[in-house]
Amino acid sequence: ELVDFGKFYHHVIDRFEMNKDTHIQFMRDIPEESIWVYMDKDKMTQVMDNIISNAIKYSPEGGTITFRGKMLKKEQKLLVTITDQGMGIPKDNVDKIFDRFYRVDKARTRKLGGTGLGLAISKEMVEAHKGEIWAESKEGKGTTILFTLPFTNDKRRDNA
Ligand code: ATP
Ligand code: MG
Numbered sequence: 001e002l003v004d005f006g007k008f009y010h011h012v013i014d015r016f017e018m019n020k021d022t023h024i025q026f027m028r029d030i031p032e033e034s035i036w037v038y039m040d041k042d043k044m045t046q047v048m049d050n051i052i053s054n055a056i057k058y059s060p061e062g063g064t065i066t067f068r069g070k071m072l073k074k075e076q077k078l079l080v081t082i083t084d085q086g087m088g089i090p091k092d093n094v095d096k097i098f099d100r101f102y103r104v105d106k107a108r109t110r111k112l113g114g115t116g117l118g119l120a121i122s123k124e125m126v127e128a129h130k131g132e133i134w135a136e137s138k139e140g141k142g143t144t145i146l147f148t149l150p151f152t153n154d155k156r157r158d159n160a
Contacts, residue, residue: 003044005035005078005151006069012048013067016056023061030069035078036152043125050118051082051145057114058086058143071151077131078151083144089137097135098123119145 009030017026055065063085070079089097089104096102101116119133126133126147133147 001041003037003039003041005037006030009069012045016052024056024059025064027064027066031071035071037078037149039129047122047125050122055082055084059084060086076150077148079148081144081146083142085142088139088141088143090139094135094137
């Protein structure tokens with residue numbers, strides 16, 4: 001299905017913003033122009049839900065979550081980033097968070113719940129859409145989850 005990603009992105013964020021607690025701020029930096037992406041909307045909703053619920057779960061009181069979207073026109077790729085100001089992830093563990101059942105600190109995460117499958121599933125789904133997903137993090141400063149998706153330039157051409 002061909003989806004206007006900006007609209008879709010705002011829609012997903014709105015749903016979280018309506019239910020979020022008032023101690024977390026949301027910031028958005030998303031292009032206004034249409035970005036057409038072929039995707040399975042349900043699956044990509046699951047990806048977004050996983051990433052955003054982690055960002056909320058690991059955010060401190062008064063923290064800001066920043067939602068960005070950027071078109072990398074030369075590469076025909078859309079870059080989506082979701083940044084929090086949470087506890088972060090130790091350098092050596094950053095790539096492991098996409099492994100099945102991996103959780104950074106069993107004691108720390110036990111009380112926050114979860115099975116450790118969210119990001120593993122997200123990675124599978126992003127890759128099924130020919131995208132990539134990775135994380136950048138600084139302990140004590142916060143975490144950014146980044147993923148790419150190919151976009152198509154011209155909606156008309158694809159509908160012809
Ligand atoms: P589930 O998503 O299945 O409910 P989960 O959230 O523990 O459980 P993942 O979403 O796969 O599992 O995340 C794996 C681990 O990566 C988490 O347990 C946590 O330790 C770490 N992690 C993920 N996102 C963040 C984040 N934004 N800040 C800090 N740590 C994170
Ligand atoms: Mg999770």
